[in-house]
Amino acid sequence: MLTKRGRFYWADIYINGKRIRRSLKTAEKLVALDRLRVLQDKLLATSQSKDIRFEDFCAQYLEWAWQEKPASTLREKQRLEKIKVFFRTQDIEYLSEITPYHIEQLKGWLKAQDKPKLSKSTINRYLQIVRGMFYKAIDWEVYSGSNPVKKVRFYKESPQVHTLTPDQLEKVLQASREITQDPQSPIQKVWLDIVLLALNTGMRKSEILNLKWKDIKNEEVIVSGKGDKTRTIPLNDTALQILEGYPEKDRFVFDLDNRNDRWVIRRTVDQVRKRTGIPFRFHQLRHRFATSLVEKGCDFVTISELLGHSKLTTSLIYSHTDKDRKRQAVESLSRFKSYA
Numbered sequence: 001m002l003t004k005r006g007r008f009y010w011a012d013i014y015i016n017g018k019r020i021r022r023s024l025k026t027a028e029k030l031v032a033l034d035r036l037r038v039l040q041d042k043l044l045a046t047s048q049s050k051d052i053r054f055e056d057f058c059a060q061y062l063e064w065a066w067q068e069k070p071a072s073t074l075r076e077k078q079r080l081e082k083i084k085v086f087f088r089t090q091d092i093e094y095l096s097e098i099t100p101y102h103i104e105q106l107k108g109w110l111k112a113q114d115k116p117k118l119s120k121s122t123i124n125r126y127l128q129i130v131r132g133m134f135y136k137a138i139d140w141e142v143y144s145g146s147n148p149v150k151k152v153r154f155y156k157e158s159p160q161v162h163t164l165t166p167d168q169l170e171k172v173l174q175a176s177r178e179i180t181q182d183p184q185s186p187i188q189k190v191w192l193d194i195v196l197l198a199l200n201t202g203m204r205k206s207e208i209l210n211l212k213w214k215d216i217k218n219e220e221v222i223v224s225g226k227g228d229k230t231r232t233i234p235l236n237d238t239a240l241q242i243l244e245g246y247p248e249k250d251r252f253v254f255d256l257d258n259r260n261d262r263w264v265i266r267r268t269v270d271q272v273r274k275r276t277g278i279p280f281r282f283h284q285l286r287h288r289f290a291t292s293l294v295e296k297g298c299d300f301v302t303i304s305e306l307l308g309h310s311k312l313t314t315s316l317i318y319s320h321t322d323k324d325r326k327r328q329a330v331e332s333l334s335r336f337k338s339y340a
Contacts, residue, residue: 001013002024002029002032002033002036005023007027008023008024008025008026008027008032009023009024009026009027009029009032009036010022010023010024011023011024011035011036011039011040013036013039013040013043020043022039022091023091024036024039042097050141050142050143050144051094051095051096051142051143051144051145052094052095052137052142052143053093053094053095054084054087054092054093054094054095054097054098055084057095057133057137057142057143058080058084058133060140060142061133061136061137062076062077062080064136070260071205071206071209071210071260071262072206072262074262075262076129079125079126079129080129082110082126083106083126083129083130086105086106086109086110087102087106090102090105095134095137095143095145096143096145098148099148100148100149100150100151100152102148103127103130103148103149103151103152104152106126106127106130107123107127107152107155110123110126111123120155120156120157121155121157123155124154124155124157127149127152127154130149131147131149131150134147134148134149135147162281162284162287163284163287163288163290163291164278164280164284164285164287164288168276168278168280169199169288171275171276171278172195172272172276172278172280173192173195173196174276175271175272175275175276176191176192176195176272177192178275179191179192179268179271179272179275180192180193185267185268186255186256186257187256187264187265187268188268190254190256191268193242193245194208194209194254195285196238196239196242197239197242198282198285198286198289199285199288199289200235200236200238200239200242200289201221201233201235201239201289202233202286202289202290202306202307203221203223203233203286204225204283204286205265205282205283206260207223207224207225208254209254209256209259209260209264210252210259210260211252211253211254212251212252212253213248213250213251213252213253214251216235216243216253219234219235219240220232220233220234220235221233221235223308225308229308229310231305231306231308233306265282269281269282286307290303290307293306
């Protein structure tokens with residue numbers, strides 16, 4: 001049924017006993033009739049296939065995510081709130097209504113945001129959430145369509161590694177020692193050990209905070225990383241000495257109640273920055289681990305396995321850090337001179 005409310009015509013449709021009212025966004029009756037027919041066909045096709053409301057599935061997805069990947073779920077939840085705002089502006093209610101065109105529009109909408117201004121890599125993270133949600137909906141058989149994000153090209157990213165220089169690292173370690181000697185919170189009591197463990201294993205913050213005793217065997221640690229992928233990291237003498245200092249009284253190595261709070265280390269990181277004057281980020285410790293391996297001549301296949309990268313090309317971002325070794329390799333060819 002077609003009705004006019006204010007300036008625009010509205011569709012008033014019943015599908016399987018459910019009433020659906022939607023603005024057709026036109027004041028011209030003939031145009032409205034065409035749009036009504038298209039909308040009816042679309043809604044009818046939706047009702048005959050597996051489908052779910054986008055916002056309902058967001059709730060299901062987050063419920064799963066809190067259990068499976070709690071360290072990153074809060075950020076995903078915040079980004080999903082922004083994504084939901086966009087789809088509301090497009091009058092999109094069901095997963096089946098989202099097309100590659102809408103994903104392209106979402107890209108542009110996110111890029112136009114001023115507060116905060118989003119980088120291309122951050123926009124890609126938004127798209128990854130939507131892509132992952134569609135795959136979950138298909139896997140869980142609550143949606144029978146295709147994944148519209150598959151046909152959308154992500155922004156090209158230029159990976160940059162901001163690792164710590166040896167001098168900066170020494171300052172960070174000294175600041176960490178001072179913080180642990182006069183702790184103001186549970187995390188600060190173990191801060192130096194967490195930093196040293198990151199430097200000697202390349203483990204991520206969440207991997208260290210969620211480290212369990214059952215995962216440590218035969219001087220190795222089995223790490224459950226991103227995407228439910230596992231990897232094995234040998235423990236060197238420094239890492240073993242750190243772990244020996246903690247009693248196995250709990251299933252976790254570090255006794256922290258708020259280990260999955262994304263802000264758990266923020267205050268301590270800020271203190272390191274103030275004490276050193278360095279724009280320190282915890283992830284730089286992982287970069288320092290990888291850079292040190294490159295400087296020691298370790299091959300990139302091994303580095304990739306230790307870091308848990310799914311692609312070797314991801315580990316190759318560290319190849320630029322070994323300038324001296326590459327220069328020596330080229331200079332070794334200096335015997336091939338021109339004698340003309």
